[in-house]
Amino acid sequence: MEGSLAKESGFREILPENTMRTLVPQVEVPREVKPAPPRYRNEIAKYIIRRGSNCTLCGKCVQVCPYGVHVLKTGYKLFAAPHLNVCVGPSCRKTDHYCIDICPKKALKMVENPMLKAMGDYRWTPDMIMATWKMAETGESPSPEYGYEYETGASGGGFDRLRFKFPEKPPIELREDEIDIGIVLNRRDDGRPQVKIDVPWYGGGMSFGSVSNVVQLSKARAAVAFNTFTCTGEGGYMERMKPYDDHVITQIATGLFGVREETIQRVRIVEFKYAQGAKPGLGGHLLADKVTHAVAKMRETVLGISLFSPFPFHSVYSIEDHQKHMDWIKHVNRRTLISTKVSTPNDVDMVAVGSYSAGTHIVHLDGGYGGTGAAPDIAKKNIAMPIEYGIVKVHRFLEQEGIRDKVTLIVSGGLRTPHDIAKAIALGADGVVVGTSELVALGCIRCSRCESGRGCPRGIATTDAELAQGVDLEWGTQRIINLYSAWRKELIALLKRFGMRSINELRGRTDLLMHLDYTNDVETDT
Amino acid sequence: MPKKYHIETKKVAPRLPKIGKFGIVDWHEDCARCHNCVKKACVYDRYRQEMEYIKDLDEFNAMFFECMGCFSCVQKCTKGLLALTVNPEYERMGNGYFTPDIILTTWNQAETAGIPVSGAGYRGKFTGTGFDSMWTDMSEIVRPTRDGIHGREYISTSVDIGRKPKLLSFEDNRLATALPPLVDLPAPIIIDIFPEKYQFSHLMPMLLAVAVKTGTMMIVGWEQNGLLGADKEKHLSNIIFYLGKDTPLPTPEILKKSRLIEIADNNKTEQRIKEIKAVNPELVVAVRVELDSHGKERSIELARNPIIEVIHIVSDMNGNQIGAEKPEFIKDMTRHIHTSLVKSGIRDEVTIIASGGIALAEHMAKEIICGADVIAINMPLLLALECRFCANCRDGFACPAKIENITAQYGIGRMTNLIAAWHDQLIEVMGAMGIREARRLRGETGRALFFDDIEEEIFGRLFGKRIRV
Ligand code: SF4
Ligand code: SF4
Ligand code: SF4
Ligand code: SF4
Numbered sequence: 001m002e003g004s005l006a007k008e009s010g011f012r013e014i015l016p017e018n019t020m021r022t023l024v025p026q027v028e029v030p031r032e033v034k035p036a037p038p039r040y041r042n043e044i045a046k047y048i049i050r051r052g053s054n055c056t057l058c059g060k061c062v063q064v065c066p067y068g069v070h071v072l073k074t075g076y077k078l079f080a081a082p083h084l085n086v087c088v089g090p091s092c093r094k095t096d097h098y099c100i101d102i103c104p105k106k107a108l109k110m111v112e113n114p115m116l117k118a119m120g121d122y123r124w125t126p127d128m129i130m131a132t133w134k135m136a137e138t139g140e141s142p143s144p145e146y147g148y149e150y151e152t153g154a155s156g157g158g159f160d161r162l163r164f165k166f167p168e169k170p171p172i173e174l175r176e177d178e179i180d181i182g183i184v185l186n187r188r189d190d191g192r193p194q195v196k197i198d199v200p201w202y203g204g205g206m207s208f209g210s211v212s213n214v215v216q217l218s219k220a221r222a223a224v225a226f227n228t229f230t231c232t233g234e235g236g237y238m239e240r241m242k243p244y245d246d247h248v249i250t251q252i253a254t255g256l257f258g259v260r261e262e263t264i265q266r267v268r269i270v271e272f273k274y275a276q277g278a279k280p281g282l283g284g285h286l287l288a289d290k291v292t293h294a295v296a297k298m299r300e301t302v303l304g305i306s307l308f309s310p311f312p313f314h315s316v317y318s319i320e321d322h323q324k325h326m327d328w329i330k331h332v333n334r335r336t337l338i339s340t341k342v343s344t345p346n347d348v349d350m351v352a353v354g355s356y357s358a359g360t361h362i363v364h365l366d367g368g369y370g371g372t373g374a375a376p377d378i379a380k381k382n383i384a385m386p387i388e389y390g391i392v393k394v395h396r397f398l399e400q401e402g403i404r405d406k407v408t409l410i411v412s413g414g415l416r417t418p419h420d421i422a423k424a425i426a427l428g429a430d431g432v433v434v435g436t437s438e439l440v441a442l443g444c445i446r447c448s449r450c451e452s453g454r455g456c457p458r459g460i461a462t463t464d465a466e467l468a469q470g471v472d473l474e475w476g477t478q479r480i481i482n483l484y485s486a487w488r489k490e491l492i493a494l495l496k497r498f499g500m501r502s503i504n505e506l507r508g509r510t511d512l513l514m515h516l517d518y519t520n521d522v523e524t525d526t
Numbered sequence: 527m528p529k530k531y532h533i534e535t536k537k538v539a540p541r542l543p544k545i546g547k548f549g550i551v552d553w554h555e556d557c558a559r560c561h562n563c564v565k566k567a568c569v570y571d572r573y574r575q576e577m578e579y580i581k582d583l584d585e586f587n588a589m590f591f592e593c594m595g596c597f598s599c600v601q602k603c604t605k606g607l608l609a610l611t612v613n614p615e616y617e618r619m620g621n622g623y624f625t626p627d628i629i630l631t632t633w634n635q636a637e638t639a640g641i642p643v644s645g646a647g648y649r650g651k652f653t654g655t656g657f658d659s660m661w662t663d664m665s666e667i668v669r670p671t672r673d674g675i676h677g678r679e680y681i682s683t684s685v686d687i688g689r690k691p692k693l694l695s696f697e698d699n700r701l702a703t704a705l706p707p708l709v710d711l712p713a714p715i716i717i718d719i720f721p722e723k724y725q726f727s728h729l730m731p732m733l734l735a736v737a738v739k740t741g742t743m744m745i746v747g748w749e750q751n752g753l754l755g756a757d758k759e760k761h762l763s764n765i766i767f768y769l770g771k772d773t774p775l776p777t778p779e780i781l782k783k784s785r786l787i788e789i790a791d792n793n794k795t796e797q798r799i800k801e802i803k804a805v806n807p808e809l810v811v812a813v814r815v816e817l818d819s820h821g822k823e824r825s826i827e828l829a830r831n832p833i834i835e836v837i838h839i840v841s842d843m844n845g846n847q848i849g850a851e852k853p854e855f856i857k858d859m860t861r862h863i864h865t866s867l868v869k870s871g872i873r874d875e876v877t878i879i880a881s882g883g884i885a886l887a888e889h890m891a892k893e894i895i896c897g898a899d900v901i902a903i904n905m906p907l908l909l910a911l912e913c914r915f916c917a918n919c920r921d922g923f924a925c926p927a928k929i930e931n932i933t934a935q936y937g938i939g940r941m942t943n944l945i946a947a948w949h950d951q952l953i954e955v956m957g958a959m960g961i962r963e964a965r966r967l968r969g970e971t972g973r974a975l976f977f978d979d980i981e982e983e984i985f986g987r988l989f990g991k992r993i994r995v
Binding site: 040041042043044081114115117118119121122123124155156157158160161275343345346368369370371372373374375376377378379380381382383384385386388389392393414436444445446447448449450451454456457458461467510513514515516517518519520521522 | 547548568569570594595596597598600601602603604605606609610611612631641642643644645646647648649650651652653661662663664886887888891892951954955958959973975980984985986987988989990991992993994
């Protein structure tokens with residue numbers, strides 16, 4: 001089967017001769033939820049049940065628990081390790097099958113897992129990590145009885161303090177299949193093809209080098225299933241990525257690693273990465289240990305030498321230079337859309353307008369608290385503003401300039417959940433880019449060791465062949481598909497409550513938001 | 527181009543096991559003794575390292591050092607009998623300001639001289655108090671100086687201490703203004719006097735050696751000059767003697783050979799300066815002003831006096847105003863002083879040194895942005911020596927970090943490494959901001975974002991009045 005370009009009749013004629021010469025058949029991936037159980041033997045649970053020595057093995061607990069938490073295999077004199085991760089915790093007390101109360105010897109005790117204290121952080125709480133795992137496992141949001149507080153983190157500001165003001169009942173009743181959460185990416189009306197994605201997000205750039213091959217491919221396959229995109233990141237276009245060309249964004253970053261005309265011509269979107277939210281003002285870092293043979297080959301660099309990308313593009317000193325860059329890409333690939341990825345300094349609104357006037361289709365803001373493979377701690381915390389501010393600033397300015405509907409505003413940098421996505425859109429974005437959540441779906445626990453030595457001990461942000469074995473392609477793809485499905489359902493449910501047919505109706509609706517730290521008594525017009 | 531400032535560093539291993547954040551609790555009883563025990567698979571090889579350490583253990587504080595908290599062993603153990611916890615000893619370190627995380631990163635920087643780097647994005651709070659309520663800005667358009675970080679282009683961190691004339695006048699094409707003396711430093715950082723209870727006499731010669739090695743200066747009480755070791759005379763240009771209110775003047779010899787001296791502020795400040803200048807007019811005099819309830823206004827008043835060259839503002843160890851019930855923070859007090867001098871048009875005439883509450887390299891950068899020319903530190907240098915801020919020494923108990931036993935090689939190496947790491951981080955931030963000179967970083971609040979302002983600008987307009995402070 002041929003790529004979508006071929007379906008867009010008439011394009012072949014206007015393309016430069018070399019475009020698509022290397023087109024390969026594109027793979028289809030079904031959008032199908034299937035269970036993808038955790039890959040570790042002992043799942044981390046919110047609650048644990050301790051069994052006292054006075055347990056007589058009567059088996060009552062096994063009988064009553066509808067979730068199968070307790071495991072007593074016939075012929076064994078001891079209980080096997082319980083499946084604590086399916087235990088719903090204290091909310092079970094209200095039911096008639098609460099093992100703790102039912103045990104005739106009162107041998108069971110339930111406590112909150114003390115290990116949670118050692119897990120996660122302010123932005124990604126243990127509940128949020130576990131809930132994301134659950135979504136990746138089942139394709140559904142965890143049922144409320146688990147008591148996960150996963151819609152917000154504990155950072156104490158921004159998204160974590162914003163809430164939606166839902167109407168008591170929807171103004172109009174809509175069926176789920178009437179609600180569309182897709183967005184279009186080309187609003188310029190410049191003769192280039194329209195690209196519509198089915199969900200208001202795509203996957204962020206993670207280079208081969210920062211994450212393993214399998215992780216990149218899993219992301220790409222999930223992108224195909226949801227008719228959205230993933231991005232190569234800075235580090236080249238893997239041969240194995242080619243069957244997904246139509247859903248890949250080629251990134252041109254300041255180091256220009258692995259960028260060739262051929263990799264630009266393959267795709268429907270090319271992204272210029274000026275800056276990255278986690279380390280604004282600094283280029284990419286890939287520390288020596290992660291520059292393996294394969295990475296060095298793809299980046300055309302030397303094995304075991306740290307790679308520091310410059311900042312900014314040394315050929316860009318002004319918006320005019322930026323425009324020249326874009327013209328170059330637009331010439332090399334006549335059908336591509338351009339995305340410009342910048343971070344969020346104080347003058348980000350000017351930068352956004354400048355990029356628009358230079359010809360970009362997508363302005364991609366990456367906020368100061370964004371994810372990364374490796375960055376100096378001082379930069380992660382201290383440089384540029386959090387994305388919540390950046391969205392409002394840019395959205396307002398684009399509106400004032402009368403060009404809000406001519407450009408697609410995509411934002412990233414610390415968006416973790418479908419609720420964050422909805423809030424970002426209500427603040428003024430068209431869509432978002434996600435990254436860390438996908439890694440969490442694959443079992444990332446946010447220990448932040450991605451940069452050190454061989455890389456991620458959990459086989460995700462690593463190029464070490466042995467470590468990377470932990471993630472298998474089928475499983476990885478399924479986990480991300482499941483996560484995306486859960487998110488999609490969550491967003492549709494949210495729009496349904498507002499009686500909105502399309503996610504575009506939510507854009508800029510700050511009147512539907514409230515901030516817990518404010519009086520919320522401002523009259524806003526919509 | 528001037529010779530490039532560079533600090534020689536070398537890895538200096540810790541003397542004690544690090545108090546790590548995580549520890550594994552191991553319920554041995556049920557262990558199946560698997561042939562392929564997950565402990566062998568720890569990517570960081572923590573178990574083997576710990577066993578080796580335990581073999582020659584002379585006191586009990588093991589099992590809790592450098593586990594990285596990846597949960598791999600916990601989740602893979604055949605019997606599920608490993609549990610990961612936060613080390614209670616880790617949580618107990620420090621105080622509310624010098625948090626365990628600050629202490630640990632200081633140890634690591636003192637060990638390696640490297641900039642702390644990690645993955646997985648930012649993990650902390652959205653905002654906070656003190657230095658955590660601001661961000662530095664960068665620019666996509668103004669050309670930043672990333673190249674400076676890797677040495678292809680020069681970012682200068684040097685600063686001058688002293689009074690600068692407002693105008694230069696010329697007569698017959700010749701400079702007619704008398705130029706006041708200036709002390710130049712390669713980096714905007716000097717070593718402050720340690721709080722009284724944390725003064726260790728055997729550290730004095732090491733601190734001096736660090737000042738010499740890093741080309742900076744140390745402030746030390748004149749009464750303590752005897753502790754500085756035999757080399758003191760050779761290194762007077764790295765020493766700033768501090769004179770308390772009643773301390774007699776050092777000998778004319780010393781005054782003549784020094785570059786900078788500091789005096790306590792009191793009602794005889796002006797007279798003292800005149801006495802010193804009478805002996806050596808080339809000696810720059812700094813006035814140490816405690817930031818108590820009068821500190822800010824007093825500093826502004828002093829700056830208006832043309833005899834004053836340098837003001838050293840000092841908050842308490844945690845950056846708070848001294849003796850106030852609702853203390854202001856050093857960065858806000860500095861900003862107040864700085865802005866009011868700017869408004870009076872005299873900011874560039876005096877130098878401001880600030881100390882207290884500067885616990886991380888980012889604080890140094892932010893304090894300078896808020897208006898200090900130079901910062902002075904003490905406690906971070908003690909932390910570099912594996913101090914855990916337990917305050918035992920202050921209360922007269924034994925030091926768990928055995929500070930009294932450190933060797934010069936270790937002490938000088940670790941403290942030098944820390945200053946080098948801070949210097950590199952300053953360059954990192956300046957590079958991102960597109961600022962090539964530390965002198966220009968000073969007071970550059972236009973390249974910073976303050977939480978209160980931006981919240982108001984963005985969310986205030988949408989959601990009304992902020993009710994949580
Ligand atoms: S090293 Fe830790 S934070 Fe980084 S990807 Fe792996 S599990 Fe996640
Ligand atoms: S994997 Fe667990 S049960 Fe097996 S030997 Fe190791 S600690 Fe014991
Ligand atoms: S949690 Fe990770 S780093 Fe810590 S001991 Fe286990 S495997 Fe090693
Ligand atoms: S006793 Fe030792 S470790 Fe504790 S504060 Fe004093 S110097 Fe630091």
